[in-house]
Amino acid sequence: MEQNKWFPEVNGNFAFGCMRLPMNGDKVDYDEFKKMADAFIDAGFNYFDTAHGYIGGQSETAIRDCVAGRYDRSQFLLTNKLTDPYFKKQEDIRPFFENQLKWCGVDYFDFYLMHAQDRNNYEKFKKCQAYEIAYELKKEGLIKHLGISFHDKAEVLDMILSEHPEVEVVQIQFNYLDYEDASVESRKVYEVCEKYNKPVLVMEPVKGGSLVNLPEDADKILRDLNGGSNASYAIRFAASFPNIAVVLSGMSDMKQMNDNLSYMTDFQPLSEVELEAVTKVCNIFRNLNLVPCTSCKYCIEENECPKGIRIPDMFAALNAHEAFHNWNTNFYYDSVVTGGSRGKASDCIKCGKCEKVCPQHLQIRELLVKVAETFEK
Numbered sequence: 001m002e003q004n005k006w007f008p009e010v011n012g013n014f015a016f017g018c019m020r021l022p023m024n025g026d027k028v029d030y031d032e033f034k035k036m037a038d039a040f041i042d043a044g045f046n047y048f049d050t051a052h053g054y055i056g057g058q059s060e061t062a063i064r065d066c067v068a069g070r071y072d073r074s075q076f077l078l079t080n081k082l083t084d085p086y087f088k089k090q091e092d093i094r095p096f097f098e099n100q101l102k103w104c105g106v107d108y109f110d111f112y113l114m115h116a117q118d119r120n121n122y123e124k125f126k127k128c129q130a131y132e133i134a135y136e137l138k139k140e141g142l143i144k145h146l147g148i149s150f151h152d153k154a155e156v157l158d159m160i161l162s163e164h165p166e167v168e169v170v171q172i173q174f175n176y177l178d179y180e181d182a183s184v185e186s187r188k189v190y191e192v193c194e195k196y197n198k199p200v201l202v203m204e205p206v207k208g209g210s211l212v213n214l215p216e217d218a219d220k221i222l223r224d225l226n227g228g229s230n231a232s233y234a235i236r237f238a239a240s241f242p243n244i245a246v247v248l249s250g251m252s253d254m255k256q257m258n259d260n261l262s263y264m265t266d267f268q269p270l271s272e273v274e275l276e277a278v279t280k281v282c283n284i285f286r287n288l289n290l291v292p293c294t295s296c297k298y299c300i301e302e303n304e305c306p307k308g309i310r311i312p313d314m315f316a317a318l319n320a321h322e323a324f325h326n327w328n329t330n331f332y333y334d335s336v337v338t339g340g341s342r343g344k345a346s347d348c349i350k351c352g353k354c355e356k357v358c359p360q361h362l363q364i365r366e367l368l369v370k371v372a373e374t375f376e377k
Contacts, residue, residue, distance in 0.1 A: 001044050001266070005245075010047050014239070014247055014260065014264040015047035015079075015247065016037070016248070016249070017248035017250040018050045018062070018063060019059065021059060034070070036254055036257045037066055039254065041075060044265065045261075048076055049201075051115060052080075052103070053086075053298065053302050055301075060080070060104045068104060073106065078109055080100050080104065080109045081113045081116075082096070082125075085357070090128040094137075097112075109143050111144065111145045112137070112143040113146075113147045113148055114134065117150050117160060118152035118156060118361075119156045131164050131166070135166055146168055147170060148160065148167055149203065150172050150189065151359035153185050154188035157170070157193075162196075168198070169200070170199075171203055172189050172200055172202065174186045175237065179282075183292065183361065184292070190243065194243050199245035201246050201248065202247040203248050205234050206230075206234045206249070210294070211230060211231070212230045215284060218281045218284040221281055221284075225277055231256070232260075233270065235249060236268070237270055237275075239267055240269035288322055291315040291362065291367055293311075293312055299311045299354035306349065306353075308343040308347075309343035309345065310336050314336060315371070318367075318374060321375075346376050
C-alpha cells in the first residue's frame with residue numbers, strides 16, 4: 001500500500017464512509033460493523049467518515065462503540081462535519097462540536113468539514129462565522145485538518161475557496177456518471193480544486209449504488225472485461241485522478257467490504273480499455289433519463305416529511321421501472337408505501353422541505369408527480 005501523497009497520516013487512498021452501515025432493523029448491526037471495521041484496519045486502512053445526520057445520529061455512536069472504544073486513537077482517523085440543521089446561530093456551533101466529540105468517543109477530529117456547502121447554506125455559515133470558529137478549534141488542537149464538503153456548481157466552489165484559503169481539503173461527489181453531468185459538474189468542480197491545489201475527498205463514487213446495479217446492457221459491458229465487480233470500476237475510476245487523496249465507500253456488509261479491499265489494497269488506475277467501457281456505460285445511462293438520486297436520505301432524515309413519504313425509495317422504484325421495464329417494480333413501489341402505512345407519492349403537499357436539503361438539488365415535488373403517474377394508476 002502506497003503512502004498517501006497528500007496526508008502522510010492517511011493509509012492508502014481508501015476510506016470507510018459510515019452513512020450506510022449494516023442495519024438490524026432500525027438499529028446499526030454492531031456485530032457486523034465490528035467485523036467490517038476490523039477487516040478494514042487489518043488491511044492497513046485507517047480513515048473513517050461520519051456526520052451527525054447519518055442514520056439519525058447512530059453513525060457517530062456506532063463509531064464510538066465499535067471503533068473508538070476498541071482501538072487506540074493512533075490506529076484510526078475520523079472525519080466529522082458541521083451540518084446546517086444542527087445550528088441556528090454562532091453560539092450553537094461550539095457546543096454542537098463538543099457533543100460530536102462525545103458522541104464519537106474521541107477528543108479530536110482528524111478532519112472537520114463544513115458540510116454540504118452550496119450557494120444558499122454558505123451564506124448561513126458565513127453569517128454564523130462557522131469557518132472562523134472551526135479554525136479556532138483547529139488552533140486549539142481539536143481539529144487537525146479543516147475542509148468542506150460540497151454540493152453545487154464549480155463557480156460556487158471557486159467563490160468559497162477564494163474567500164477561505166485556510167480550507168485544506170474539499171470533499172466532492174465524483175464518479176464516472178457525474179463526471180460530465182451538467183447538473184453535478186464533477187469534472188469542473190474537480191478542476192477548481194486543482195486550481196487552488198486542494199486535495200479531494202471523494203463521496204458517492206458508486207452514486208448510491210446506481211453504478212453497482214446496472215441495466216442489463218450496461219452490466220454486460222463491464223462483465224465482458226472479465227475483471228472486477230461493477231463497484232470496482234467506479235471506485236477505481238475516482239481514485240485514478242492525481243488530486244484525489246481519498247475515495248470513500250459506504251459499505252453495509254462484509255461482502256462489500258471484502259470486494260472493496262480486494263482492489264484498493266493494491267490499487268491500480270483504470271486501463272484505457274476499462275475507461276472506454278465505463279464511457280459506454282455512461283452513454284447507456286444518459287439515454288435512460290433516470291432520477292439522479294443517491295439515496296443519501298437527507299430529505300427524510302434531516303427533515304421529517306409531514307406525509308411520511310419515503311422519497312429515495314420512490315425514486316429507486318421509478319428508476320428500476322425506467323431501467324428494467326419489468327412488472328415487479330410495481331410491487332416494489334407497493335412495498336415502499338406498505339399498504340398505506342406510509343405516504344404515497346400523490347400525498348405530497350408540496351411544502352418543499354425536502355428540496356431545501358437535497359444535495360443533488362432535485363425538483364423533488366415535480367418528480368413525485370411523475371412517480372404517482374407511473375405507479376398509482
